Amino acid sequence: MRKIGDIASQTGQLTEVHNLVPLPPPYDRVEDLPARKELKPEVLDRIDTSLDGFSALGLSRPQTPEEERKFIDRFLSGLEKLLSADNNWTFLEPLNLSLDHCARCQSCVEACPIYTASGHDEVYRPTFRSEVFRRLVNQYHKSGGRALAWLKGEDIELNAATLCRLLESAYRCTLCRRCAQACPMGVDNALLTREIRKLFSMEMGIAPKEIHDKGSMLQLRTGSSTGMNARAVRDNVAFLDEEIRDQTGLTIETPWDKEGADVLLIHNAGEVLAWPENPMAFAIILEAAGISWTMSSDLAGYDSVNYGLWYDDAQFARVAVRQAEAARKLKVKKIVLGECGHGHKASMVTADRLLCGDLNVPRESALVLLRDIVMSGRLALDPSRNDFPVTLHDPCNMVRMMGIVEPQREILRKICPQFREMTPHGVDNYCCGGGSGFAIMSGYNFADWRFSVAGRMKLKQILNAFADCPSPAVKKYVCAPCSNCKGQFRDLFQYYGVWEKSGILYGGLAELIVNAMADISQPYIKWEFH
Amino acid sequence: MLLIILISVAVIVFFAGNAVRIVHFLRMPTPLRWELYPIPKGPRARQRYGGSYFEQSDWWTKSPDTGRTGELAFMAKEVFLLRSVWENFRGLWLWSWLLHWGLYFYLLTTVLAVLAAVLRAGSFRLLHLAVLYGFPLACSLGVAGSLGLLVMRSLHPRLRGYTTRSSVFNLTLLGAVFVTGLLSLSDGAGLDGLVRVLLRSPASLGHYGKISQAHLALVAFFLAYFPFTHMTHAYMKYFTWHGVRWNDSPAIHDPRAAKRLAASLQREATWAAAHIAAGGPVKWSEVASDPGGRGAGRA
Numbered sequence: 101m102r103k104i105g106d107i108a109s110q111t112g113q114l115t116e117v118h119n120l121v122p123l124p125p126p127y128d129r130v131e132d133l134p135a136r137k138e139l140k141p142e143v144l145d146r147i148d149t150s151l152d153g154f155s156a157l158g159l160s161r162p163q164t165p166e167e168e169r170k171f172i173d174r175f176l177s178g179l180e181k182l183l184s185a186d187n188n189w190t191f192l193e194p195l196n197l198s199l200d201h202c203a204r205c206q207s208c209v210e211a212c213p214i215y216t217a218s219g220h221d222e223v224y225r226p227t228f229r230s231e232v233f234r235r236l237v238n239q240y241h242k243s244g245g246r247a248l249a250w251l252k253g254e255d256i257e258l259n260a261a262t263l264c265r266l267l268e269s270a271y272r273c274t275l276c277r278r279c280a281q282a283c284p285m286g287v288d289n290a291l292l293t294r295e296i297r298k299l300f301s302m303e304m305g306i307a308p309k310e311i312h313d314k315g316s317m318l319q320l321r322t323g324s325s326t327g328m329n330a331r332a333v334r335d336n337v338a339f340l341d342e343e344i345r346d347q348t349g350l351t352i353e354t355p356w357d358k359e360g361a362d363v364l365l366i367h368n369a370g371e372v373l374a375w376p377e378n379p380m381a382f383a384i385i386l387e388a389a390g391i392s393w394t395m396s397s398d399l400a401g402y403d404s405v406n407y408g409l410w411y412d413d414a415q416f417a418r419v420a421v422r423q424a425e426a427a428r429k430l431k432v433k434k435i436v437l438g439e440c441g442h443g444h445k446a447s448m449v450t451a452d453r454l455l456c457g458d459l460n461v462p463r464e465s466a467l468v469l470l471r472d473i474v475m476s477g478r479l480a481l482d483p484s485r486n487d488f489p490v491t492l493h494d495p496c497n498m499v500r501m502m503g504i505v506e507p508q509r510e511i512l513r514k515i516c517p518q519f520r521e522m523t524p525h526g527v528d529n530y531c532c533g534g535g536s537g538f539a540i541m542s543g544y545n546f547a548d549w550r551f552s553v554a555g556r557m558k559l560k561q562i563l564n565a566f567a568d569c570p571s572p573a574v575k576k577y578v579c580a581p582c583s584n585c586k587g588q589f590r591d592l593f594q595y596y597g598v599w600e601k602s603g604i605l606y607g608g609l610a611e612l613i614v615n616a617m618a619d620i621s622q623p624y625i626k627w628e629f630h
Numbered sequence: 631m632l633l634i635i636l637i638s639v640a641v642i643v644f645f646a647g648n649a650v651r652i653v654h655f656l657r658m659p660t661p662l663r664w665e666l667y668p669i670p671k672g673p674r675a676r677q678r679y680g681g682s683y684f685e686q687s688d689w690w691t692k693s694p695d696t697g698r699t700g701e702l703a704f705m706a707k708e709v710f711l712l713r714s715v716w717e718n719f720r721g722l723w724l725w726s727w728l729l730h731w732g733l734y735f736y737l738l739t740t741v742l743a744v745l746a747a748v749l750r751a752g753s754f755r756l757l758h759l760a761v762l763y764g765f766p767l768a769c770s771l772g773v774a775g776s777l778g779l780l781v782m783r784s785l786h787p788r789l790r791g792y793t794t795r796s797s798v799f800n801l802t803l804l805g806a807v808f809v810t811g812l813l814s815l816s817d818g819a820g821l822d823g824l825v826r827v828l829l830r831s832p833a834s835l836g837h838y839g840k841i842s843q844a845h846l847a848l849v850a851f852f853l854a855y856f857p858f859t860h861m862t863h864a865y866m867k868y869f870t871w872h873g874v875r876w877n878d879s880p881a882i883h884d885p886r887a888a889k890r891l892a893a894s895l896q897r898e899a900t901w902a903a904a905h906i907a908a909g910g911p912v913k914w915s916e917v918a919s920d921p922g923g924r925g926a927g928r929a
Contacts, residue, residue: 103791177902186897189659189914194874196655201863201870204792205726207718222791231792253795280666284714285863286870291664305903317905414899414906417918434688448684449663452881454918456888460881462690472687503667503682503878527667527680 102222107232107265108257114265115152117553119219124563126601134595136552137545147544148264152223155544156271157308161260168260175263178303179241182295187302190413195295198287199234202227208279208289213530214272217556224553226279226289229269232256233296236266267306270296271546274535274554275410276496281527294536297411307411311537315407316415320422324369324403333402336372337395340380348620352383357430358394363469364432364461365393366423366447368440368583369403375586378439381610381624382466388617389473394430401426404443405583409450410536420451427461434462436469439608441495441582442535445502465498467581470613471507474514480618483515488575490516490612491565493558493589494529495582503527508581508609515616516579522565530557532580534588542591551595555588559596562604572603575627581609633843633850634832640850647857648865655869659897660890665878670704671697682878694883701872708867710734722789725782729775732808735768743825758822765811765821772808776801800859807852810845817842 106114122128139149148159162168181187188195204227209215212226222228235256239249249255256262273293280288301307319325324333337354344352355361365386371378386393396402400422408416427435437444448463455461473479492512498504505526512519524530532539533555541550566576580586589606598604605627615624668680672695676685683689707713712730715723743761746754780801783793814824817839824842827835835843856862863870881887895915899907906917 174902181901185659187899187901189894189897190662191664193655193658193661193869194664196658197866197870197874201860201866203860203863204789204794204797205715205719205722206788206792207715207722209788210718227792251795252799277666280875282714282718284708284712285860286867286875288664288666288874302901302903302906305905414901414917417914418920421918449665449878451662453660453662453887453891456881456891462688462882464687464689465684468685468687500667500680501665502684503669503676503680504684505667505679505681506676507685 104228104231104235105256107269108259108262110259110261113150113153115221115223117152117154117218117221117549119221120552121217121219121556121560123556123560123596127559127563127596132597133552136548139545143544148268149544150261151265151268152272152549154268154546154549156268156541156546156549157306158544159264159267159306161264171260171263172258174304175258175299176240178299179237181303182299183237183241188295188298188413191291191295191298194288194291198230198289198292199237201285202230202234202287203285204231205284207284208282208287211278211282212273213276213278213533213557214274214554217553223269224272226273229266229273229296230287230289230292232262232266232269233292236262266296267300270294270300271308271538271541272549272554274496274531274533274538276531276535277500278528278530281500294410298413301412302414308537308541308543310541310543311407311411312415315405315537315540316412316419319400319403319405319407320415320418323399323401325405325407326369326373326403328369328372328403330397330399330402333369333372334397336376337379340372340376341383343376344380344384347380347622347624348384350384350387350620352387354383355394356397358392360431361394362392362433363394363436364401364427364430364434365395365436365438365466366402366404366443367395367438368405368443370405370583370587371438371440374590375583375608377611377624377626378608381608381614382438384614384617384620385470385473385479385610388619389476389478391469391473393436394432396426396430398422398426398429404437404440404447406443406446406451407537409442409446416446416450417454420446420454421459423447424451424455424459424461428458432461434464436464436466438466439581439583439610441497441584443583444504445497449502465502465504465507467498467504467507467511467609470609471510474511474613479613481515481613481616482618483517483616485616485618485623486516486612487518488577489518489520489566489569490577490579491520491522491562492525493522493532493562493578493580493582493585493606494525494527495580495585496529496531496535498582499529500527508579511609511613512579515612520565522561530561532558532582532585532588533592534584539584539587539591547591547595550588551592555592558588559592559598562598563602566602566604570602572599572601574603576602576604577612577625578604578606579609579612580606631833633835633846634828636847637828637850640854644853644856647854648862651857651862652865655866659894661874663877664874666875669695669697669876669878670700671695671876671878674700690880690882694879701876705867705871708871719788721786722779722782725775725778727775728771729779729804732768732770732772732775733804735764735771736808736811739764739768739821740825743822744829746822747826747829761822762820766815769808769811773805773812776805776808780805796859800861803848803852803855807845807848810841810848814839814842814845 218224275290277290406419898911
């Protein structure tokens with residue numbers, strides 16, 4: 101069994117992924133899976149993989165004692181700032197509460213899908229990184245900390261290995277917060293994980309390039325983390341309007357920058373490129389329901405993503421303010437967030453106390469608007485068009501962290517005769533395994549870890565939900581009303597060959613509604629585009 | 631005399647230490663929201679599945695959710711039944727429950743003994759009986775709980791790696807308090823006797839046996855030690871649960887939100903990463919309004 105102090109070990113790898121929880125047949129055949137990506141020796145020489153053999157960040161270990169000293173000093177400087185009101189007024193209180201009140205009772209550990217999937221690997225225990233971080237804070241931040249740490253037997257050597265492993269470990273948690281639900285004290289390991297990420301990003305400039313350089317920085321520069329500027333997104337959406345006409349015969353022109361509209365719809369812009377059927381479905385539904393709506397071509401006004409939520413308060417605040425400014429400028433009655441979980445939470449919850457006065461434009465979930473439309477009878481719906489097995493994935497950010505549980509279920513119960521729940525579901529759901537940025541992170545060999553460990557419990561859940569109809573001949577649908585989760589399902593299903601072995605397709609909620617619309621002659625869901 | 635001084639100092643440290651801790655948290659800046667469902671507020675039907683006000687269209691036009699009763703009921707289950715431990719770590723529950731109830735009974739009987747002494751209620755037989763039987767019960771539960779937890783912490787694979795000297799020390803201290811409490815009964819004083827002497831004629835404490843004195847010394851040490859440990863979770867749950875986990879109050883319904891935000895935005899950030907304040911301190915209002923970040927380069 102690994103000890104907490106082992107994180108400082110100067111040599112070797114802390115653990116190796118090998119004792120994974122078994123998947124049901126035919127997914128238990130390891131030989132059917134793609135080979136794990138072998139990192140080249142020159143890459144292994146350059147980057148740190150000493151946590152578990154995987155790398156999310158491509159972090160280089162300091163090469164000289166001077167570099168190591170500097171690395172440690174920068175961390176300690178960041179630690180001081182993380183625990184100061186001026187630098188961390190945003191989360192200082194919950195951070196301190198979680199640092200000070202853990203009873204180390206381990207009640208939370210079984211709630212973690214990653215720890216469970218890994219076969220209870222100590223390194224993935226949700227309290228492991230929290231305890232390392234807590235001990236570092238106690239030892240190196242508090243007065244008399246070193247002597248007390250020694251006395252208590254809680255001292256940890258602070259070296260480059262400790263820090264590299266701690267940071268990598270912060271990217272082995274999807275911030276799903278199931279462990280926080282289980283804690284009798286209200287301690288939140290996911291918050292501590294996020295604060296560790298934040299320290300490294302905001303003080304040391306270290307974050308995964310997918311969520312910083314190619315994510316929030318790109319969004320602030322161009323307007324979207326996809327890199328689409330306003331002109332590109334308008335061109336792409338105009339193309340989708342044409343697609344709607346070709347597929348359904350409906351003539352729709354997506355409204356842009358319409359002042360005074362009731363609804364400013366902000367999608368995750370990734371939908372436009374990766375799952376265009378989702379924004380198309382929204383356009384069809386809103387037009388058919390007679391909603392006064394618009395999209396914004398202002399910077400960040402057409403992309404609901406806010407990756408700062410996962411790792412950096414400065415980036416978070418900048419994007420949240422840009423999105424609110426776009427809504428204020430158009431004088432809309434409300435912002436409606438499309439099917440993007442973290443976009444929901446970032447805008448409606450975490451940014452709430454950042455946006456005051458006329459910047460606090462009311463914000464609502466698209467699931468609620470869709471529920472109102474479907475239940476109002478404004479659309480002619482034929483549930484027999486959705487007469488195939490459907491299950492629902494609950495995105496953590498919308499459900500566990502926002503309590504939006506029933507609207508999507510009301511819709512599915514009305515339009516999907518074979519709807520069935522996963523176990524567990526609702527606020528107790530398992531994360532898809534792509535949360536907190538993982539769905540867009542595939543650098544080095546991280547994708548292998550994401551598929552084999554992070555997404556494992558979710559895959560088991562999905563297969564169990566369809567256990568009564570396992571044959572690939574029976575087409576089945578996982579409704580995932582979140583772009584990030586869909587990104588994870590796309591990659592996870594491909595990795596395990598889920599379409600070929602089980603005939604399971606994933607997609608959004610709006611697509612199921614349009615598929616049930618009696619006025620549209622052709623089926624909207626295209627099974628062949630799995 | 632030394633014991634009297636020790637007890638007096640311990641009581642002062644206990645109250646001052648806890649007060650400082652509470653004030654420290656009360657004075658922290660209002661953080662961003664970080665709630666977690668289920669939250670025991672709002673209509674009961676919605677609470678059952680963990681729903682929130684966000685499920686309503688135009689939620690900002692509706693009355694905000696309230697739910698002191700729901701929160702209190704939830705907290706009562708947590709405090710008296712250790713609901714989360716029962717649901718998530720059944721093997722630990724019994725020992726933890728015994729220890730907690732030992733502490734609750736100890737606190738209760740002490741309060742009753744103080745009442746009896748202050749009211750000079752020697753003739754209140756019920757009060758006397760409650761203390762007479764409550765104190766040994768408290769100590770018995772506490773001994774069983776702390777011993778059980780010590781064994782669990784030493785042997786159970788889920789706990790062993792997270793059991794440090796301080797965990798062992800805390801449980802041993804609690805165990806010693808309860809064991810000496812039980813043994814002090816053989817001195818013939820009983821809790822009400824000890825409390826009466828402490829309050830009315832402390833100078834005569836020396837007449838009591840060594841075990842009773844040891845018990846009081848241990849209690850004094852525990853009181854002084856308590857505010858500096860994680861055991862303050864006893865009351866800090868108010869902050870972790872009510873203040874953070876259940877705090878889903880929207881800013882739109884909070885008239886003081888703008889003032890608090892304005893104060894926070896005036897704070898100076900000194901984060902050294904290139905995209906924040908590498909060039910020197912910068913106000914949070916400037917951080918948030920800086921559209922491109924300060925340079926794209928990463929260290």
